[in-house]
Amino acid sequence: MLGVEMYPSLALGPQRRSDCCYRDEAPAHVLAPRLPPAAETSGTPQNQVRMELENAAMWKQFSTVGTEMIVTKKGRRMFPQLRVKLSGLNPSLRYILLLDIVPVDSSRYRFQDSSWQVVGGAEARLPDRVFIHPDSPATGEHWQNRTISFHRAKLTNNTLDAQGYIILHSLHRYQPRVHVIEARDVLMWGRAQHSFIFPETQFITVTAYQNSKITELKINSNPFAKGFRENGMNCKKQREARLKRKVTSGQEESLDIESCDPCDSTELLPQSVEIPSSALSMINTALPMTDSGFHTEVPSLPDQTVSDRPLVLGQAFLSSEIPSSMESQQQTASENNVNNTLMDGSGQMMGLSGYSSAFPTPQLSSSLPQSSSIYSVVSSTQSSDLELPPSSTTYTSMPPSDYPGLNTSTTMPSSTTSPPGSSYPPISPHLLPSSSYHALLPTDQSQDNLSPHTPTNPPFQSIPPSSCQGSGLMIDPGRNQVDDGGLGSNATTPAVQNPNQTAFPFPPVQSSNDPDPSSPPCQSLSFPPVPQCNSIPTPSDPNTTPTAFPFPPTAQSTPNSIMTASNPNPTLFSFHHIQQNPSLSLSTSGPAHTPAAGSFPVSQSSSIPTVPNPVYPTTGSFFFPSTNVSHQGPMQSVSNVLHATAAYAVPSFPAPKHSAPAPLPNPAHTSYPHPLQSLTLPSSSSIHSVPAIPNTTQIQSAFPQSFPNPSFPHIPAQMANPTQIPSQTFPPIQSSQLLSQFNPASTHPQCPSSSNAYPAVAPSEIGSFSQLNSAAPYLPDVVLHPSLLPSLDSSLSSSAPPSLYNPFPSYSLRLCQDPRSSLHLPIRHIYRQPQHAHAQGSYFDLGARAVF
DNA sequence: TCTTCTTACACCTTTGAATCGT
DNA sequence: AACGATTCAAAGGTGTAAGAAG
Numbered sequence: 001m002l003g004v005e006m007y008p009s010l011a012l013g014p015q016r017r018s019d020c021c022y023r024d025e026a027p028a029h030v031l032a033p034r035l036p037p038a039a040e041t042s043g044t045p046q047n048q049v050r051m052e053l054e055n056a057a058m059w060k061q062f063s064t065v066g067t068e069m070i071v072t073k074k075g076r077r078m079f080p081q082l083r084v085k086l087s088g089l090n091p092s093l094r095y096i097l098l099l100d101i102v103p104v105d106s107s108r109y110r111f112q113d114s115s116w117q118v119v120g121g122a123e124a125r126l127p128d129r130v131f132i133h134p135d136s137p138a139t140g141e142h143w144q145n146r147t148i149s150f151h152r153a154k155l156t157n158n159t160l161d162a163q164g165y166i167i168l169h170s171l172h173r174y175q176p177r178v179h180v181i182e183a184r185d186v187l188m189w190g191r192a193q194h195s196f197i198f199p200e201t202q203f204i205t206v207t208a209y210q211n212s213k214i215t216e217l218k219i220n221s222n223p224f225a226k227g228f229r230e231n232g233m234n235c236k237k238q239r240e241a242r243l244k245r246k247v248t249s250g251q252e253e254s255l256d257i258e259s260c261d262p263c264d265s266t267e268l269l270p271q272s273v274e275i276p277s278s279a280l281s282m283i284n285t286a287l288p289m290t291d292s293g294f295h296t297e298v299p300s301l302p303d304q305t306v307s308d309r310p311l312v313l314g315q316a317f318l319s320s321e322i323p324s325s326m327e328s329q330q331q332t333a334s335e336n337n338v339n340n341t342l343m344d345g346s347g348q349m350m351g352l353s354g355y356s357s358a359f360p361t362p363q364l365s366s367s368l369p370q371s372s373s374i375y376s377v378v379s380s381t382q383s384s385d386l387e388l389p390p391s392s393t394t395y396t397s398m399p400p401s402d403y404p405g406l407n408t409s410t411t412m413p414s415s416t417t418s419p420p421g422s423s424y425p426p427i428s429p430h431l432l433p434s435s436s437y438h439a440l441l442p443t444d445q446s447q448d449n450l451s452p453h454t455p456t457n458p459p460f461q462s463i464p465p466s467s468c469q470g471s472g473l474m475i476d477p478g479r480n481q482v483d484d485g486g487l488g489s490n491a492t493t494p495a496v497q498n499p500n501q502t503a504f505p506f507p508p509v510q511s512s513n514d515p516d517p518s519s520p521p522c523q524s525l526s527f528p529p530v531p532q533c534n535s536i537p538t539p540s541d542p543n544t545t546p547t548a549f550p551f552p553p554t555a556q557s558t559p560n561s562i563m564t565a566s567n568p569n570p571t572l573f574s575f576h577h578i579q580q581n582p583s584l585s586l587s588t589s590g591p592a593h594t595p596a597a598g599s600f601p602v603s604q605s606s607s608i609p610t611v612p613n614p615v616y617p618t619t620g621s622f623f624f625p626s627t628n629v630s631h632q633g634p635m636q637s638v639s640n641v642l643h644a645t646a647a648y649a650v651p652s653f654p655a656p657k658h659s660a661p662a663p664l665p666n667p668a669h670t671s672y673p674h675p676l677q678s679l680t681l682p683s684s685s686s687i688h689s690v691p692a693i694p695n696t697t698q699i700q701s702a703f704p705q706s707f708p709n710p711s712f713p714h715i716p717a718q719m720a721n722p723t724q725i726p727s728q729t730f731p732p733i734q735s736s737q738l739l740s741q742f743n744p745a746s747t748h749p750q751c752p753s754s755s756n757a758y759p760a761v762a763p764s765e766i767g768s769f770s771q772l773n774s775a776a777p778y779l780p781d782v783v784l785h786p787s788l789l790p791s792l793d794s795s796l797s798s799s800a801p802p803s804l805y806n807p808f809p810s811y812s813l814r815l816c817q818d819p820r821s822s823l824h825l826p827i828r829h830i831y832r833q834p835q836h837a838h839a840q841g842s843y844f845d846l847g848a849r850a851v852f
Numbered sequence: 853t854c855t856t857c858t859t860a861c862a863c864c865t866t867t868g869a870a871t872c873g874t
Numbered sequence: 875a876a877c878g879a880t881t882c883a884a885a886g887g888t889g890t891a892a893g894a895a896g
Contacts, residue, residue: 070889073858077887110855157857170856207857208890215889224887227863234863239890242862 048088049180051196054147055083058221059200065213066116067203069174075154075165079222082150082176082201089140089180097133097143098179099150101166104202109171111210116173126159126167130179137183150178157207168205176201 053059058080059067070076082099089095103122110119131153135142156165168174175197182192209215219225227234 079888219889222888224863224865225889226865228889234861234889236890239862 049192049194050087051178051180051194052085052087053083053198053201054085055080056198056200059198062214062217063200063202065217066211067201068206068209068211068214069155069168069203070209071155071157071168071170071205071207073156073158073161075156075158075161075163077151077154078176078203079218082153082178084148084150084178084196086140086143086148086180089144090182091139091141091144093182094137094139095143096136096181096183097148097150098136098181099131099133099153099166099176100128100179101155101168101174101176102128104173104175107173108169109173109204111206114211116204116210122172123169126169129164129166131166143180150176155205157205170205170207173202173204175199176203 062080067080069078086097103125106122107118108120108122109116111117112119131150133148133150134152135148154163154165155168156163157168157170158165159167161167178196180192180194180196209218219228229235
């Protein structure tokens with residue numbers, strides 16, 4: 001293992017920075033050196049990045065029935081696991097892999113009549129959290145040499161979750177997304193982003209399984225549920241027998257046991273093996289069942305990869321340093337076995353050509369105009385721009401229709417041809433964006449633009465002074481399940497040692513305890529300037545009914561946040577605040593329905609800070625496939641953010657297409673300088689630039705017309721377009737100021753400065769997350785881990801009033817390092833981790849609350 | 853009354869440390 | 875002493891059922 005001892009320099013490095021530092025904070029000298037010019041990065045093979053869903057067959061099986069995922073307070077893992085394979089990465093560059101889960105639509109579901117049906121509007125979007133693969137950052141070689149599993153990611157329905165798990169609402173439909181972000185270290189994200197969506201991985205969250213078929217599939221497929229198999233000791237027979245025993249005397253017990261008969265090992269084996277096939281058969285039969293469901297057939301089914309545009313990776317950094325040796329590990333051997341068997345079966349059953357999902361399409365879908373438009377757009381763009389390799393994984397190529405609901409089919413390419421009865425309701429547009437993402441992402445521009453969700457720090461590169469050279473992530477080979485040979489070496493992982501980092505100023509904006517993470521605090525408060533926000537209750541807003549929510553989180557500009565370069569001066573930190581522009585969402589959401597829509601007339605342009613942000617000069621030109629302004633709008637927001645970052649990072653970047661330069665700081669925002677906010681949020685109203693990771697909501701917003709669906713009573717929070725939120729930069733704030741976060745009023749003064757203040761460090765650098773807002777699903781805020789700021793924490797905790805949340809539109813992003821990560825990261829030491837040992841992997845808490 | 857969620861339970865797998873053998 | 879294989883116990887992951895909450 002690489003230990004701090006071995007690589008002292010690495011010890012605190014990256015993570016701390018990420019946690020706490022914004023570039024501003026980080027010493028200028030630190031960051032600059034290693035960051036390669038954007039130009040350098042260009043030319044990297046990023047555009048060729050491909051992702052394959054390894055256990056696609058299993059997912060398809062579940063999808064045909066209607067995948068359900070249990071969510072519990074304590075957190076529940078996903079099954080099937082999300083296992084993917086990556087290719088096309090630059091072996092020498094390092095990447096961070098993120099998993100986030102976004103709502104597919106704005107509906108709430110109920111299992112009735114053997115099918116999932118829409119029964120109402122979705123609840124306010126919860127703070128987005130991102131699960132960082134424990135091996136992150138690792139070299140492209142590392143990722144490509146092994147199966148990448150996100151099995152350690154946990155889902156919870158506890159809105160107050162302090163573990164950093166991904167918080168989801170029960171009975172809602174979600175779409176997992178995987179993001180590949182080029183990054184030097186955890187703190188330095190950047191430049192290239194690639195997002196991938198696999199339509200078949202959509203699922204509905206439940207607290208208890210509704211569909212017996214799903215239960216059966218899970219039991220048959222999940223090794224941990226072995227006991228519930230027919231032969232298992234926990235099967236019905238056995239359980240009944242046990243009950244009898246309890247009630248009756250011991251005599252009966254023996255009898256019962258015999259009757260159960262179960263465990264014939266021989267029988268078991270075959271069964272287990274066959275399970276998949278049986279499951280398949282079930283599925284087949286079930287398909288019809290899914291009345292509500294829609295079958296999304298994905299022709300190739302494959303994973304839909306969103307290819308990115310060719311990114312100009314400026315980042316050459318580290319490549320040389322990074323050792324290439326990587327071990328391909330089997331993260332889940334057992335599972336694999338199971339999966340394999342299942343897959344085989346599934347392959348037969350399913351008909352790989354396509355898969356149908358059992359999810360009922362939401363009514364929305366009907367309302368949605370043509371999802372295809374979006375989808376197609378995306379794909380087209382991708383193809384053209386991105387030059388995607390014909391990887392099976394890419395969904396983009398796939399026809400849109402699969403998800404009826406989603407015209408945006410773009411998001412769900414695989415499902416393009418969903419039968420009317422497809423189990424999955426149409427995917428809401430916002431999802432699409434994500435898919436579109438893939439296509440969009442990429443390239444240089446993408447670099448600049450960070451996906452809203454993922455904190456990206458593209459700027460790093462550009463930013464010379466504060467660059468986190470030392471981000472030193474420590475890799476602990478010993479730990480790694482997967483070897484990353486090179487990673488262990490210092491070279492591979494640049495460790496930034498910033499003593500100061502520990503002192504990070506960022507207090508968690510909100511305590512993890514916050515009651516309602518879901519509610520974005522602030523939309524109203526934080527962005528007073530934005531009419532929408534104020535007028536319209538944000539979904540996040542506790543007061544407002546989620547359903548009523550016209551603008552979900554998007555309105556909130558959650559600060560994206562991110563990871564700033566370490567700030568030498570703990571007390572001071574700067575952050576960029578980006579607001580999302582609700583306007584897009586509004587438009588998309590069907591303004592008609594929600595009054596809010598009216599209230600959020602904000603045009604992208606309007607929402608977008610037209611104001612040129614000096615900070616974000618330009619960024620790569622990233623264009624949307626769809627030229628529509630509306631489309632662009634959402635994207636733009638993202639892009640804006642990215643641009644901002646890019647601007648910092650890569651001066652050389654081509655000017656963004658956007659008419660508007662970088663996202664302008666929103667005066668309102670400025671007024672509320674939440675540290676988190678400071679993190680760059682892409683706001684973007686500006687259209688042109690495309691954030692690396694498109695937010696589905698954004699996408700939707702982009703195609704508002706396409707989703708005029710009257711059926712939606714409420715504008716899905718998702719609909720809210722993060723992009724709309726203008727990103728703002730905040731000047732460094734002193735610790736004392738941080739406290740002010742809680743108190744909006746106090747903060748205001750700072751805001752102004754912040755907006756422009758940060759020229760030096762682009763928020764994007766830090767990483768902007770548009771997701772954070774519930775409304776704007778994909779503008780996550782990055783929250784520094786409080787632990788980093790001990791002093792602050794204490795002070796904050798005591799001082800910070802709950803009310804503070806309101807002011808901040810954006811959610812802070814919290815980064816937790818997984819203790820078990822194959823790569824030993826110093827971060828974990830730095831961050832206060834939840835005691836839970838299990839949580840493996842890192843989570844970014846995009847939500848308003850800090851998780852502590 | 854119905855739906856949804858929480859909790860306890862038993863079974864199972866996984867993981868890590870300890871032990872043993874080479 | 876070093877390395878690998880085996881064993882063991884603890885931790886954690888599962889779905890189920892009962893009960894609680896709304």
